[in-house]
Amino acid sequence: MESSYSYTDTNIDKVISKRDLNKMTWRSLFLQASFNYERMQGCGWLYGLIPGLKKIHKNKEDLSNSMSMHMEFFNTHPFLVTFIMGIVIAMEERKESPDTIRAIKVATMGPLGGIGDALFWMTLLPISAGIGASMAMQGNIAGPFVFLIMFNVVHFALRFGLMNYGYNTGVKATESLKTNTQSISRAASILGLTVVGGLIASFINLSTKIVIRTEGNEVILQELLDSQVMPKLLPLAYALLMYRLLKKDFSPVMLIFITVVIGVLGHLIGML
């Protein structure tokens, strides 16, 4: 995928209606239907986009190209995903190159994860569940329903609102940037890879439990690594190892198997 190929049919028609956006919003509820360690939400993400992609790409070759790109690894916060869907559908409608679209997907999925955690898991859920559960604790049957209503009013308002907001943002952004696709693709890749660098340090959990004992001295290896060598060295090393193995044509399934074995054995002998 070195070259930035684009679609054979580059006619730009406005085909996405408000109804299509709503349809895709409903389908976004199934983002994690086929969740797995290889692509995470990739296949569920594609499921959500299908109605839009079918309308935009009328010839089979373009649809196949677009679908293949959207099958790649994808993982974001399941509540805020419609924002990215809106942007991406606007870009697909404008026939932006798959490379640019991929870079935007990758650059937005990480930050949304952090925002979603703060908004839903740390704010909305504790508040609504706290109120509902304290009512239920008294034997009040309204408690569970108060919880559900409070939670879902915010949930669905955001889900539908963000789809429209994302789409409008995407339309405006692509109109003003249409001039130079090569530079945009490059800039998007820079942004995407900066984020991936941050993701590697933030979301891979790997640390060692090895303690080195020498003449009454105890050295906790992980502390030594963090303070004297480099923080997050092990997550970085493991990501780079996986990258090397992928380049050597190891399949992702093989890598998942290797990871399970290393995790279980490493824990068993007290290393991890």
Added chain:
Amino acid sequence: MFLKSLLVAVWAGIAGIDLFDGLTHIHRPVFTGMIVGLILGDLKTGLITGATLEFVWMGAVPLAGAQPPNVVIGGIIGSAFAILTKQDPQVAVGIAVPFAVAVQGAITLIFTIFSPVMHKADKYAQEADTKGIERINYLGMLTLFIFYAIIAFLPIYFGAESAQKVVEIMPAWLIKGLEVAGGMMPAIGFAMLLKIMLKKEYVAFLIVGFILAAYLHLPILAIALVGVSIALYDYFTNKSREGQVIRRGARTDGI
């Protein structure tokens, strides 16, 4: 008892899907406790146990994608046991948590087993077969439904004590080891992105992003904003350079 166990199992299947898909949060203990109470004929105990378990799971949410002990099975098994064994809600917590930890280990296995299915999905994508992609997603949800239904049915039908014995058979090192492996899994996804996106000229930005998170502990949003700044700078530098080339070209034409 068979019919009641079956109803709880169906509810567990639905709630299990909702934990990942739908996300209406009918799967939280405060709601499932009430439903289980309704099915087993003791609404009040169900409500109170559900609420107790809700507070236990309050902080246990999938922050940054790390999966906590399974809240669906914890809530359902916990409230069912409190009702069936007439125990205090606090005791139900003691039964529910180890169960929920074991189930989360099993979920790790489902996510692993479902990975090879993605190659079938790749083929469907290549053939632009949208129906095929849809089938795979429905299959994923069906798998979750069956899994949760079975897990909820067996201990309720066969009784609390025998179920606890089964959990004790599954050794702690295996459960903990699977958790360790689950923490390492994102490395594979990131490596796949790198394989597609990384070129020599972009390595510098990967390093910048890593440093910002590892040394400076910046949140991902801040790192993305730094990425946006670099990208904007790069974009406009390129653009003005092209502009100069064009202008110079125009001048030579003039002469």
